Amino acid sequence: MSLPSPAPVRVRVGGTVRVGGTVRVGKNDPMSEGTGAGAKWVAPDRPAMPSNGAGSSPTALGPSAGVAVARGDARAEPSRSDGPRDTADDPASGLDGNPLRQLGVIGPGAVLDSAFAVLRFRFGRLLALTAVVVVPAQALDLVMALRFGTRSTAEDLPQLQLLDTGSSLPFWSTLTVLAVQAIGLFLLGMAVGVLVDGWLDGRDETFGTVVGAVARRAWVVPVVVLVAGTARFAAACAGGVGFFLVDALLFIAAPVAAVERSGPWATLGRSLRLTRSAYGNALVICVGGFVIASVVRVALALGPAALISMLGLPEGWMLVVEQAGSLTRLITLPLIACISARAYIDLRCRAEGFDLLRRQEARALVP
Numbered sequence: 001m002s003l004p005s006p007a008p009v010r011v012r013v014g015g016t017v018r019v020g021g022t023v024r025v026g027k028n029d030p031m032s033e034g035t036g037a038g039a040k041w042v043a044p045d046r047p048a049m050p051s052n053g054a055g056s057s058p059t060a061l062g063p064s065a066g067v068a069v070a071r072g073d074a075r076a077e078p079s080r081s082d083g084p085r086d087t088a089d090d091p092a093s094g095l096d097g098n099p100l101r102q103l104g105v106i107g108p109g110a111v112l113d114s115a116f117a118v119l120r121f122r123f124g125r126l127l128a129l130t131a132v133v134v135v136p137a138q139a140l141d142l143v144m145a146l147r148f149g150t151r152s153t154a155e156d157l158p159q160l161q162l163l164d165t166g167s168s169l170p171f172w173s174t175l176t177v178l179a180v181q182a183i184g185l186f187l188l189g190m191a192v193g194v195l196v197d198g199w200l201d202g203r204d205e206t207f208g209t210v211v212g213a214v215a216r217r218a219w220v221v222p223v224v225v226l227v228a229g230t231a232r233f234a235a236a237c238a239g240g241v242g243f244f245l246v247d248a249l250l251f252i253a254a255p256v257a258a259v260e261r262s263g264p265w266a267t268l269g270r271s272l273r274l275t276r277s278a279y280g281n282a283l284v285i286c287v288g289g290f291v292i293a294s295v296v297r298v299a300l301a302l303g304p305a306a307l308i309s310m311l312g313l314p315e316g317w318m319l320v321v322e323q324a325g326s327l328t329r330l331i332t333l334p335l336i337a338c339i340s341a342r343a344y345i346d347l348r349c350r351a352e353g354f355d356l357l358r359r360q361e362a363r364a365l366v367p
Contacts (some may be wrong), residue, residue, distance in 0.1 A: 094202035103355035111346050115339040126205055126334040129191045134185035134329055182225050187255025190214045190259040192337040197259045222255050223264035248283040249275045251342040277351040289339040293332040300328040
């Protein structure tokens with residue numbers, strides 16, 4: 001059983017409205033009825049004169065009259081708004097290959113994926129910046145490990161290492177090493193924040209410019225690292241879940257300090273406000289970044305350690321290999337910093353409409 005097709009509505013300008021069959025008007029021909037779907041109206045070269053002189057018949061067109069047809073089964077044309085955005089007014093588009101063009105609100109998975117694009121964009125520069133902050137901490141860690149005959153304390157999240165009771169390294173020595181590592185990671189996060197801030201404005205900051213900008217803001221680092229580290233350690237005492245619940249509130253503090261040039265307490269407050277506005281997303285990004293960095297690090301470091309075990313070499317070789325394997329932090333640490341910086345931008349877009357404000361400023365719509 002087939003349902004009848006929707007009846008179209010025929011409208012004659014200046015006349016009456018009638019529901020009936022599809023209306024077709026031929027060029028310079030009288031109006032006729034039809035049943036074909038999708039009939040198109042063709043404007044006549046000259047108006048047709050009414051057949052009865054009155055001009056009121058619904059089957060005739062009077063001077064300057066027209067007929068509009070609206071079908072009940074008509075469908076609107078698909079919107080074209082889902083196409084690529086116009087980046088002509090985006091300052092970031094002035095930098096070729098910039099991964100921060102066409103900003104908008106995205107999900108946690110897209111933030112993590114975009115962080116890889118940020119890492120690849122200027123990988124050599126990020127590698128050099130990472131070496132500046134990692135090598136001193138790594139050298140101190142190696143000296144401590146060789147002196148006390150224990151394994152490396154290097155971790156992508158140093159606060160978790162304080163809970164490891166299996167290490168024979170004295171507590172205060174461990175605390176010193178981890179403090180240096182935490183400061184180095186925060187400085188690297190600030191460096192990535194400086195780079196990202198420049199990319200948003202279409203500038204490609206040089207290595208020296210980034211180091212200088214971070215050095216001028218380094219005075220905020222000790223306070224932020226001490227407060228944030230204490231909060232993370234206290235939460236970690238309740239288990240790994242507690243650590244991540246607190247870390248999700250503070251992991252964007254480094255780019256906040258660099259981009260907004262705020263003091264230590266203002267940096268912590270700003271980080272809390274932004275992450276609380278979308279805490280679920282911040283928590284997923286925080287945990288996801290840790291998992292990704294851990295997988296990458298294990299994948300890069302497992303091979304040499306397994307080879308030493310198979311060959312049965314002395315324990316001293318294992319310490320050296322562990323330190324060499326810790327060079328994988330040259331990859332994982334900048335990745336963590338890129339995730340933090342990209343999450344900071346996304347949270348600003350969510351909480352403040354940062355992407356919309358940028359477009360308004362570019363179009364001179366903001367006084």
